[in-house]
Amino acid sequence: MKDRRKVRAGLAAVAALCVVAAAQGTSLADDAAGARAYEPRGSRIHGADGAAGAPSLTAGRTYVDSLGPGEKRYYGVTLDAKSAAYVSVVAAPRPGAGVASYRDGVKVTLESPDGGVCGTAAPKIETSGVAYPLADYASRQLQSGPASCHQAGRYGVTVERQTGSQDPERWPVELRLMVEPPVKGGATGAAPEGSSGTPSPEPPDGTARPRSGGRGFTDAPTLGTGVWQDEITPGETHFYRVPLDWGQRLSAVAELPADGKDQSTRLLDRALAVHAYNPARGLAKRGTAAAQDGESPRTELTTAPVAYGNRYANTGSAVRAMSFSGGYFLAVTLNPPQVAPHLNSSVPVVLRVRIAGAARSGPTYDKDPAEAGFGLTAADRRAAKQHAVAADDDPMGVPADDSEKAVLRVVGYAGIGTGTALVLGLGAWTLIARRRASAERHGPPPAW
Template sequence: MRILAALITAATVTLTGAAQSASPAAATTSVDEPVPGKLLLMLDASGSMKAQDPSGLTKINAAKKALTGLVDALPDTAQVGLRVYGATVDGKGKPTTAACADTQLIHPIEALDKPTLTSTIKDIKALGETPIAHSLKEALNDLGTEGKRNIVLVSDGEESCVPDPCPTIKKLTTAGVDLQIDTVGFGVDAKARKQLQCLADAGKGSYYDAQDASQLANSLSKLGQRALRPFTTTGTPVTAAPSAETGPVLKAGQYTDTFAPGGPARFYRIERAPGSTVRMSVSMRPPKPGDTWLEEMELKVTDEQGALCASDLDNRFNPEGLLQVMVARVVVDGDGDDPCQTGSLIASVVRGKNGAPDAPVEVLVMEEPPVSEVDSLPAALGEAQSITAPATGKAQPIVGGGGFSDAVTITEGMHTEVVLPGEQLFYKIRLEHGQRAAFTLDAPAPGTATPEFHGTDAAMFDIVSWNPAREPFNHSSAEPSSREAFNGDGPVVANAFVPEVRYRNREGDDLDVAPASIAGYYYFSLGRDVEAADSTANVPLTVRIRVAVDGEPTAEPAYAGPSPDASASSSDSASPSTSASPSGSDTTAAAPDDVATDDGGSGWLPWAVLGLVAVLGALGAAIRIIQVRQRSQANT
């Protein structure tokens, strides 16, 4: 039931664009919509699938049960198909011509028809040979030539019709076919595991072991979810320029761009009010690059004369799993008189030459106006006091997002999550000044099966907490640690936290404190390291997540303009190089179609209500300002 609930949660996650401005007359922010992904499930129905797995089910029945659970939980709009091989021709244990051509697309890749596909899965019989290479070649025809294309292959054995299927797939992928292949070995031996690992590597995917029905269901659910919901970027599309003079002008907001590996720097120009602090980040989840071992991204910000204001370099190494999100981020202070603190800025981005081809990036610009009466605000924390979340209530299944823009809003209490090797999941929770939060991991979740790991095999988990500008906290010396390994002997606890948010935390150099200086959505990412194909830890694990928020909103700074959180979500970013709306149309708010606007009609009532709401809102805002000032004076 936990897996089914988690799948349902995944299916209902909505991909949201950048938040809209509170002004009804403002232009709307456009969203960089990805081409809908296509997922082809491929199932081994060879004779060996008649054998039993450790749970007591035959392998074919365990696979059918896992597939049915996945299908039940997928959204109706999912583009999913199913191909089986070895299901119709009994070669009597010999790779005959007919047996090696035995592969069928039993459900086309189209908007999901759950009743039909479920019924089709029920009728699958295990019978013949294992023509993996031929089936994968046919799968390319199934998937077509456009959009993100994913294959999830489940097999319990090696190819039986050609010596090795891997060269066939390598030839296809090196020819430029845009395809990802993830493979799941269901109770396989070393030779079959090596073949399936090679297929996954050639297809820029991952290989996972499944020793029983439960592990198979977990792997299929997460792989299906990940294929249908890739790393998402949202914001106004923009293209960085090859020179600083021609760079598009970015105001506070969120943007999307694409960067190829290597090459010269590409530029943006940033407008900001004198004295305001600018926070900028560039986020990217690098595609799996095959043999590439290093991915880099560098962000530099200078003044108009080219003097360096701030810079950051982020990188990922292949052994650590390149699926982890990279973030290059800078803060340019506005408290001073030099050009970096008063004038417009120039940002340049360089992606390392070793990366995989074009990757989408998300560019965030936050502008923080000056604050009056800073000395009346609470002083910076001397050091961050680690807090953990208690184990209270009943844990509810949840599925994290693939990045910042589709991070799942997580509530206080307890949750369960299934985590695959090489996966990084994102969650967010809103914090105001005066509040702090904890994100505590129990691996594995209490009450779930504990897998047996051999030798030095272990599952390594890493939690990172980020502020609204995507600046990470440094929890390297905190206890409990934010990075822990489960080796199969007993549960482990990992923990990340956000210290109390105070405006003046920025005054210190403590990387566990300084980022907690602005209100807004704080993020927690839960990552798991990649495992070797033959590692007994290369299996899905169910973990428990505990979340706590402590403190009441207080000591809000008096900004001389919109708060940084509001400025980043402003729809002013809709036009990076012009003040016109994206469509070029008039952006003045129109009256609703069903509201009469003539003097004798009934349209006065809705407008009167709106006017009353506006008055009440203004009154509430005035009261809030008085309360904030009173709290500020009380803290002096």
Template sequence: MRVRRSVKVWWVIAAVIALVVAVLPQVGPTAWAQGDAGGSTTTTPSPSAGQAAGAADAELAIIMDASSSMLQPDEGGTRLDVAKRAATDLVDSLPDTANVGMLAYGTQVTDAPENHERGCADIRELAPVGAVDKDRLRGEIDGLEARGYTPIGNSLRAAADMLSPDAAERSIVLVSDGIDTCAPPPPCEVAAELADEGVGLAVHVVGFRADEATRAELECIAGATGGTYRQADDAAALSESLQFLAQRAIVEYETAGTEFQFADTADEAFYVGQGLYRTTVQTVSELNTAAVPEKFLRVAVPEGHRAYVAVTAVPRIDLTDTGGGEGINVRLTSTNESHHTCTNNVASSQTSGGGWEPPESTVLAFAGQEPGDECDGTQFLVAAQFNTAGLGDAEELEVEMSVQFEPMPGNEVGTWPEGHPGSAPDAAPVEISSPQPVAGGNSFANAAEITEGSFSDAIVPGEFRYYRVPVEWGQRPVVTMRTGPSVRDSPDTMYAAMYGPVRHGVASEYVSFYEDGAELTAASDRPVNFTNRDANVGGARVAIAGEHYLAVSMNVQGSGPNGVEQPFEFAIRMDGEPGEGPDWEPVNEPGPTPS
């Protein structure tokens, strides 16, 4: 089950840049963009209702310039030749889910004075907005010929008509090397009119070798709609703009497991078994915890086992909020109903807003029945509360739950190392050497498998990247992460958090960066030992060996576009020699159907 997330269509700038770039090298996900960012002017768009609600998909209409000025010589032929090669490359790289259309002006009527009226209406739809038809677009682009006038204002209106009024975001991208030669209507006035007609329409523009007068006109168009203008005068400016070729939407968190529902009352609660589950919950917004309604399920803990119920509430992403969205308070309580003397357990956590820190799991632990114990381990009732604590609106959220039963060992515990107090010295940074590309997963369940070593990946603001690495008894996991300069040319922050096999938080750090790269190192506060749980309260988080998780996230602060991938590198090291402990690992498969 995927959590829908509203994203600004900043990848549209990739389309704009692609139309004017053909011969410069691609920038891969691990090549940190350099250069002066002064060639762009950005007006922050107002958030749309579609953005807030995660409504329909975004749509894009691309306007190609085939006016007579595109016949001027350029690298490898004419300016139009450059644009055609780049546009074809763009089409090849578009995701199959993109909703893209294309039109061109100046293709059929020459710019002779007697053709003025006809030339200013020379606007041809190459492909309607919809699921991208790559074969059709390639053929249409290949057949373009530059002949005529530059009817920018009329083309903007035609492009707007191609876009659905129900789309969450509607974007037009325009590349031009000259001013409108058909005004009236003045293109800036047309842009302002389009912006007034509906929320969510933005025009993004690149001035290709634009002179002062052309730049003023094109900047006005972008500014009137809350779009972005970029000036491309030379190879250096174009190279700086290539970063936008990697823009994309957020890869959403994907919950996994058997579907279930919390019950509204204890009497209606079903039993869940060992494994993964997923559901949806309705949050409330209450300052008083006692006023937050409880939802229920039941757990039958096998004799001689310890239960872990980890609930991960996935926040909705709001890229218009510098916090990324509202946080969620999750509170779990277990009650053994078999006898009044049985111990109750409580766990709670605050899930940070999306695009800030990875969502934290609330982990509730409770022991089953032991010999001579009057508390029946099959009679546990678990109550869950989901609350925004008066800080946000009540809303429906996706929830992932892991239920695990850990067998308790016998007398062999006395032969294992004593619990560590958690005062291990700061870990030395891990050397990042020859990192290998890896694509992080989008959730705990889909985490990419890695081992000790160096890796590289990329992330966009508001996204989570997950990796899993085995940790043996007696080992202390250490991670070092390094960023390059901010690709968004904005003060940015990245987080790295480590979680244990039952999703306990083990370590976390963050690093802020801007013009220079930055580095962080995070490590658990002690080696993983079974007896850590008896050392102190914090030891329970570092008391289970097996697959640990590394989660990386990036904030959504700053004024830069949100769809730009930020490359990063990281390395994992295990300090300490493997030791002794029980041979048990959690079950990360869908759990049995609740009953």
């Protein structure tokens, strides 16, 4: 009898949510209501309108500026003739901003003292209506590029935002210069290794442990191999840091829970976006939707193995980005257009992370790479070896009881639109969990 009451209560919640979803039209801003924005951190800086008077960026420090549509800002960096250098930009449109695919983006360029282009990157919004942080870097390599980029001196950095943006708001911009120490004996002559197309290893199984993602690169928690669960509001991007040693690669799967009978994949196959970034905040890999009909919607990615020689690869940026050991990053975005019309509250997202491959020794640097933001600490290596399994008393790792499973099954068969069925089922699951927790703390809740 008690279980039947729980099922009826869950179905009442589903019905209420159906009414709300059917009765309310949602704008892009409404889709991301309550979403946490990217949190830029660093020293305030104001880029110049031209090369003259451009402020300097210091290696190892993070700076915060802003850009309006069509604006271009100038900065300067001083480099030696021995070290690789990476200037990254993170542009963060507000969640729910009216952005358009490949019409909204930023461009970062690193130029030599005499104006030669050493490196450039132009990350862009990939899905219309989905505003998320854009990140990548422009680099200076000593064994490639124009000869003028191999000399010591003051280099120019420009960051510009595309013209014609549909979003009139200024975007916060985070800038960072990282200088990789030279290796002893000069160039290693190492060849590129692996491929970004390497088959994905099996994702780990087990009960998920709770882990809240960061609001940016600077506060991303460290994850090792394991199964993790987070609560993400439509429009939010959560960041996680994963330590990779030489020879290792990163595999990750982000998924929404769904009843096994629910045919929801076609509507929600792009509800989750996943991006991997290297320690210098360079884009290493984009995730791809991988679920078949009837499976839980999921997005997965696998990187190439970390190897020093990858920086010389001519097979694409996905391999070149895997050029140094250190803390790599996963950014998981819950896309509002696919989710928020049905549910505007937070949604449980499971992240399956595997660090694949045996760690091995790498090149010997002239200086400690960890001081420059590269390489791994002893704590990183311990985290990388950890395969986490949730404890029995972990409230976010406890499987749904039979009544909750029944609610999800009924929602899957109820004839509601398939995408709505999945996310409203999640809403029912969340409501039941909250009321059960409330009952345990304060006694039975009032009647529905």
